[in-house]
Ligand SMILES: Cc1ncc(C[n+]2csc(CCOP(=O)(O)OP(=O)(O)O)c2C)c(N)n1
């Protein structure tokens with residue numbers, strides 16, 4: 001097990017997959033000569049050349065569609081969209097083509113593309129550079145959505161996504177590229193479905209994904225040390241399909257659930273997880289499940305306002321304490 | 328191309344025409360649902376281009392007016408009709424419908440319903456061809472109004488930038504649904520719009536098969552010889568409404584009549600008759616034979632085929 005940064009893990013997955021299969025290519029803005037906004041494709045241009053490591057024009061819908069078209073003939077494009085804010089422009093090709101072509105062709109054609117893009121709020125980037133889009137993509141049939149919370153997942157999910165015959169959207173995070181973590185030395189394929197119990201607990205389940213897993217872990221620590229509450233943390237690295245069995249299993253054990261999401265609440269991950277809890281294990285509940293989520297506002301520039309808009313581990317702690325009647 | 332070949336092409340054009348006219352009837356009988364966009368009037372376009380290309384080998388993609396393109400690539404008319412009848416035996420197993428005919432084994436890569444969507448897809452197919460080193464080309468058939476989408480501009484830039492083997496065929500029928508081109512589009516000659524991207528382009532009559540074929544030969548060899556993308560604009564007209572719920576109130580009967588004088592089937596037929604390769608009686612017999620084939624085989628197959636099983640609703644969502 002070597003320790004590496006999140007971006008290095010993504011780079012390693014690119015490199016291994018491109019070395020293995022000449023039909024694996026990567027494309028996006030500034031990913032080649034410039035090495036990638038978050039360095040996730042650093043050095044690949046020199047190694048694999050401009051035909052396979054493609055610096056694209058600023059044409060998100062266009063180059064995403066081009067990648068999808070190439071995938072029809074067996075090419076495996078890894079498309080980097082610089083920021084999810086710009087992925088809105090590519091939703092046409094992602095949703096209307098990639099997600100639907102297998103179905104509407106009666107299984108004749110598929111679009112096995114990988115689309116990677118960082119979402120989330122970083123540091124005062126303002127309303128148009130702070131979007132979170134996972135809830136948009138997880139609602140689309142025919143699309144897989146995964147979101148790594150650590151370097152191991154970042155590596156293993158990308159490896160699996162490249163090998164998958166389905167289109168996969170990988171939701172990364174601007175604040176996480178420099179996060180360090182252990183990554184297996186040998187090849188590792190993280191499953192594209194399921195969830196992970198990151199911390200075992202008895203009294204309440206904290207559901208998180210991507211950055212909010214870290215809020216949950218920190219909150220679980222505080223809850224254990226300061227409040228005597230044993231929290232289980234479940235990492236929903238797969239947002240579509242969501243792991244119904246994993247959600248049921250943990251809630252059936254703890255009887256309480258808090259879902260932490262960086263996104264606004266409406267039509268979001270929390271809403272979906274709560275619906276699944278209702279459908280799967282309503283009678284296991286000792287309390288109504290709770291969402292910890294962003295304020296329903298365009299993300300403000302002002303630092304204090306931005307902080308107030310986005311939840312963190314303290315919000316998770318408060319939500320749990322309220323659930324136990326302690327706040 | 329000799330006269331025998333041209334007779335075959337005429338036959339295919341008549342098949343395309345009669346197939347579409349039979350679709351109209353089936354729609355009226357409520358056998359076909361959804362949106363239905365018919366091709367009559369434009370037959371010389373797909374036939375002229377594909378005769379210069381390699382149907383079944385070159386990759387073809389288009390919009391929602393796609394039945395005749397699929398058949399020209401090699402799709403079985405029975406399967407296309409069965410798709411319109413929403414049957415399990417349809418080319419997309421009844422999951423696609425009129426706007427989403429696919430026949431991947433004949434390299435017909437689909438009909439797509441978002442105007443402008445196929446531009447980048449075609450170009451991606453060309454990218455894959457380039458990577459794999461084959462000598463096929465990608466051909467993208469779209470309408471005039473599609474050129475007002477962002478995907479048009481994004482794609483022309485990339486196609487030229489990376490010198491991809493893609494031929495864009497613009498079937499300029501001068502209308503986007505009910506909006507005549509000069510009310511939606513600043514520059515009327517569509518082929519001029521790609522000059523800004525440095526793409527070779529030409530414009531020609533889209534009603535005369537021979538004219539289309541000659542221009543398409545230049546276009547196809549340009550792309551096949553890896554000289555870069557090419558844009559071919561074909562001036563044409565659709566005789567029916569845009570789709571089925573269209574009263575054609577936005578254009579005059581005189582204009583329609585003028586274009587019917589230039590019916591692509593009659594132009595080719597008359598040329599063959601003048602050359603002594605065919606008689607009018609032979610032509611009448613040909614139409615009759617094709618109508619019989621459509622009725623006795625195509626419609627019958629579609630009618631008698633089973634619908635998809637509802638238990639298979641969630642098949643084909645993911646791999
Ligand atoms: C993105 C998008 N916008 C609008 C429509 C509705 N629409 C369907 S066809 C069409 C006109 C397209 O005209 P043109 O490209 O000239 O092709 P034609 O139908 O004439 O063959 C419009 C506006 C659509 N299908 N997709």
Ligand SMILES: [Mg+2]
Nearest residue numbers: 470471502503
């Ligand atoms: Mg038109």
